[in-house]
Amino acid sequence: MALRRLLGLAAAVGRRGCCAKRPLPPDFVEALTAVAGAPNVSTAAAVREQHGRDESMHSCAPPDAVVWPQDVAQVQELAALCYRCDVPMVPFGTGTGLEGGVNAVQGGVCFDLSRMDRISELRVEDFTVAVEPGVTRKALNSYLRASGLWFPVDPGADASLCGMAATGASGTNAVRYGTMKANVLNLRVVLPDGRLLHTAGPGRHFRKSAAGYDLTSLFVGSEGTLGFLTRATLRLHPVPEAVVAAVSAFPSVRAAVDCTVNVLQAAVPVARIEFLDEVMADACSRYSGLGLPAAATLFLELHGSRHSLAEQVRQTEELAQLHGGSGFAWAQEPEERSRLWAARHAAWYAALALRPGCKGYSTDVCVPISRLPDIVVETKRDLEESGLTGPLVGHVGDGNFHCILVFDPEDPDETRRVKDFTDRLGRRALAMDGTCTGEHGVGLGKRALLREEVGDEGLATMRHIKAALDPKNLMNPGKVL
Amino acid sequence: MALRRLLGLAAAVGRRGCCAKRPLPPDFVEALTAVAGAPNVSTAAAVREQHGRDESMHSCAPPDAVVWPQDVAQVQELAALCYRCDVPMVPFGTGTGLEGGVNAVQGGVCFDLSRMDRISELRVEDFTVAVEPGVTRKALNSYLRASGLWFPVDPGADASLCGMAATGASGTNAVRYGTMKANVLNLRVVLPDGRLLHTAGPGRHFRKSAAGYDLTSLFVGSEGTLGFLTRATLRLHPVPEAVVAAVSAFPSVRAAVDCTVNVLQAAVPVARIEFLDEVMADACSRYSGLGLPAAATLFLELHGSRHSLAEQVRQTEELAQLHGGSGFAWAQEPEERSRLWAARHAAWYAALALRPGCKGYSTDVCVPISRLPDIVVETKRDLEESGLTGPLVGHVGDGNFHCILVFDPEDPDETRRVKDFTDRLGRRALAMDGTCTGEHGVGLGKRALLREEVGDEGLATMRHIKAALDPKNLMNPGKVL
Structure with a gap:
């Protein structure tokens, strides 16, 4: 009913293209407000700026409006509205990403999902729990304290668990407990047009399945480009003695x-x-x-x-x-x-303290572990030859490491050298059978490297999937592909 | 070059629809032979019968021809030929599947991949190895004997590892080492039109990645409906002391x-x-x-x-x-x-020995472990009320169990009771938040249950993906969806 009402409203607002940044259709903010309520929509410049960037160096790209849905039904209604009016949609968790995943490069509406923060269905015998997108990893582990179970994936930041699912996060514990891929059992997704998808069927929380295509793994690591992750059922582990x-x-x-x-x-x-x-x-x-x-x-x-x-x-x-x-x-x-x-x-x-006043950028290539000594030695030589500061730290058990580049973004020459260095590092990882991104994702900065990594057929296959699930290219456009 | 030559040939053969079983186009077997060589193509009735069924009870559906490609280039040429002529293609490994995955229900060409059996790129430091589709799990573990490493996924049968990837196999060791999903690092796939896709880019064997959509997981468990798995890079484990x-x-x-x-x-x-x-x-x-x-x-x-x-x-x-x-x-x-x-x-x-002369059919539902006692008790009551013989055995750590139904397929009444019982068991698993198939796959027999399990949106999403990757519905048509 509500959907139909809004679609009527949206039709009045008129259709628009989605290829470039354009102002929202007239009365569109009022339409958002009609769904989410006045306190949950903002077009204030400060709010938009705050939602237009993550912790990376990518330039701020503010959305045209920010909306805080209160529940999944609102996410569905709001998505259907945006879809009908060809307005880009960008999911937002905690903004702790490192590849510009939340930057609204084509404008549109930022869906800040932090107010949907329920933890439900803790099943101790089954080692599972369900979390909404506002639940962070630390909040979940506090909640679990008395249960004897915990959620081990730890990327450092106190990120939202659904955001971690969206970026395929991992971190220091992955060598033993796996990445998000291994620890997300299923997802409840709002598709770009507002339909609700349960990747393993509604309410499921079995440990394994051979029932059709693995939709869960497709959405894990999709960086908000296929739909909104509005609930994740996670696999828990016993707290070690x-x-x-x-x-x-x-x-x-x-x-x-x-x-x-x-x-x-x-x-x-x-x-x-x-x-x-x-x-x-x-x-x-x-x-x-x-x-x-x-x-x-x-x-x-x-x-x-x-x-x-x-x-x-x-x-x-x-x-x-x-x-x-x-x-x-x-x-x-x-x-x-x-x-x-x-x-x-x-x-x-600690890296930033090496050059007070400077900014940091972290790479995240991953190579077969046998190639790790070679890539580290070559990368350190490259740093020296490039005159750059870039201490190395990494998840050596996975072959994944970070070079934290500390530089002065006001210095165009140094900024260029950082960019050239990171491109060389990405290509060096590819040449050693590795990946340009072990855990931060492609986002804005690694799209060219992705093409080199997966080849034309790989990219074509990903594009086919994107077009099949988001035919209007409204979900977080301009990212990954 | 070769592809272009064949496409010319195929054009001469003429186009045909793919919705129903029809004879092969004229001269098509000669075209297959031109690619694979005379000893590697057969239309003999006995050979076709042998390739038209697996170890399940589904009626034999022989393909029109069987071809044994010798290498990946031949798989590509043969696929391009079939694609151009709208001929269905069915991948065949060892034929040890349990859901009719190889049955050629729409006819066409069976690709028996058993002669592509090279093991390559064993990298002990990286815990990885690459196998072609003819390599079985026991052959790989023999090969690995001196390395200190092994491949733990064990579904019982000495299945082809690429076949195990295609069906998302698991088995007794999955509770500790995971299913195929956790142990396939990447795949080399021949797409329905003959193009070659490396799911993680060519030659890669890193442990983790956040580079774009997870194509590997999409093909694991796709049951031959999206492409041919022509090489799998696997994750190995240290042999326990x-x-x-x-x-x-x-x-x-x-x-x-x-x-x-x-x-x-x-x-x-x-x-x-x-x-x-x-x-x-x-x-x-x-x-x-x-x-x-x-x-x-x-x-x-x-x-x-x-x-x-x-x-x-x-x-x-x-x-x-x-x-x-x-x-x-x-x-x-x-x-x-x-x-x-x-x-x-x-x-x-042992189950078959309970009623000599009878046949067996194995179910494979999987539920949250907390529901396992309930479903076992209810299922045993149902067996008794249905007058059926069906001992239970299962991977209890995963909540996955098999009821091995032993019955006389010549007895139409008993056969009907088996069918009704297995449908009830599937629905019982769904009602307990479980899945109709923990490890055997959907194949022919569980398509109706799959719809109930994943819902309309789940099925629609799978269909969109299938249409995007196999627009002519030529890859193992009639299965899964």
Whole structure:
């Protein structure tokens, strides 16, 4: 009923193209307000600016309006309205993305989904829970505290879980627990025209299925270009009985990576294994007062029963010693571990502190682990030759690492060198059978590299899928493809 | 060049519709032979019959011709030829499917890919290997023997790994190592018109990526309806240092399932945990001479270091005792374990032995594990009321179980009761938030249930994707959708 009423209204508003940025149709904001209510729609410049960028360096591209839907029915009505009037739609979670995913490059309406923040259907026996897009990873883990379960995917930022699903996020725990791909069981999606899709059928929360095409995996990592993720059913994991963390310094990048490969081959179920180059280790140490040497460094975390941890610790120490790693100091108490991981998670700010007043940009290539020493050595040489500051930190167990470029965006020459460097780094990863993006997504900045990575047929296939699901190209247009 | 030559030939053959079974165009077999060579094409009735069915009860539907491509270029040329002439194409691996996936219900050409059987690019440091469609799971694990790595997905049959990818197979090890979805890193696909698609770009073998839509997951489980899987890059795992297996009898289904949930909650990394109802346990015991009681039974297998296994064994025993499980006899030697698992894997034949001369049909619903006791109890009551023989066995850690119906297909009344029972069982799983197929796929038999499971929007979305990738509906038509 409501949909029909709005479609009538929309017809009065008139049709418009979707290829370029244009003003909203007349009375369109009133139409949005009729659905969402006056306090939930804004066209204030400050609000639009705030919603027109994420944490990346991409220029702010404010939407024409911001709307805060209160429930999924409103998302459906609002999408149907935009669809009917050819108005671009951009989903917004916490704005903590790193590739310009929320920038409204063709204008239109930003759907800020943060007010839909219910957690439901916690089923402890089934290890599942459902979250709306306003629920962040920390909020979920607080909610789960008494259940004995947790959600392990941790990209650093306290991002929205549906946003993490949309970008295919991963982070430090992925080596053991997998990325979002492995931990999203199903999604409730509002399609561009307002229809509601349950990727595995309504209300399902089984662990595995062979029923038709895997729609869940198609929407995970689609970066808001196929529809709105309005609820995710997630896979939970038992909280480990015991956790220990440690740091070890190595004589070289290769020694640290070889140690990692040996740890994985020995089937030590390492929960986190993070690499820092000597510049990053030194920066983190000074920023967080840890007193680490300026050397290739591994941060590790092991999860298990108290009994099994003793063996994991022994195996890991033996392998580290074999590769010249320094003695471990194992941190068992929560405070000690927090201090260690706070230092690792402050890597971004530690890097920025190397050049006060400058900005940061983080790359995220991923290569087969066997190629990691080569790409790190070549990248460090390139940094030196380019005269750039770029400490390295990464999820070495997955072959994924970040170069945090710290530069002065007011300096056009340095900015150009950063751009050229990141393009070379992306191509270097491709040449080593890797990917230009292990976890941040394509967004605005990696579209050219995506074509090189997946080839003409890959891109054509993705375009066919996009056209089939979003024939008017209204969902987050200008991203990914 | 070759493609262009063939398209010329195909144009001469003339166009035809694809909606119904029709004879091949004139001279079409000669055109196939021109590409694949005379010994690699057959229209012999016996060969066509052999390729027109799998291990299921679906009536044989022979293709009009069978071709054995020798390499991917031939698959491309042959597909382009069929596409140009509107001839249906059916991929064929080992024919061990269970839902009629290879039955050529609209005729056309069966592509038997078994002669493309190269294993390549084993990268021990990266835990990856690439296999062509003729490589079976046992052949791969033989090849890997000296490497310290193995491929764990084990559906029972010695299926082709690309076939397992096509059907999204899983099996007994999935509770620990995941299904094919988690273990296929990327695919090389021949699209219906002959174009070559690398789902993650050519030559890639990274562990994770956020580069565009997840095409790999789209093709895994697509049951040959979107293209030919001509190479799969797989994720390998370290061979565990030690393995132990055991059997325990429980006072009830609920006790066995509750024990399983507790084992998972305790984060015991159980590698296999299989449930048999009292009928199945008794049948297996008699068939394989194990001397088990006729009771709800769990078969378990634990993988780990020698040291960590001791703890896993202790935890598992304690939890089993808590739920009334009988004392465990842990089998550590390979021969003992083989004997135990041979008995489990002979469940199909043990079931058939209950009624000599009859045939079997296996269901494969999957529900949230918390619903498993309810569905098992209701299903056993239904079996009794329907007067059917159907022992139960399943992957209890995933909530997935099989009812092996043993019946006389010459008896129309019993056949009808089997059909009605399996439909009720599928709907019972849906009503408990489960899926009609946990691992066998939709194929021919579950299309109606798929619609009920994913709803109109789910089916419409799948159909849009199918139409985008196979606009002429020539790839394995009549399956899934």
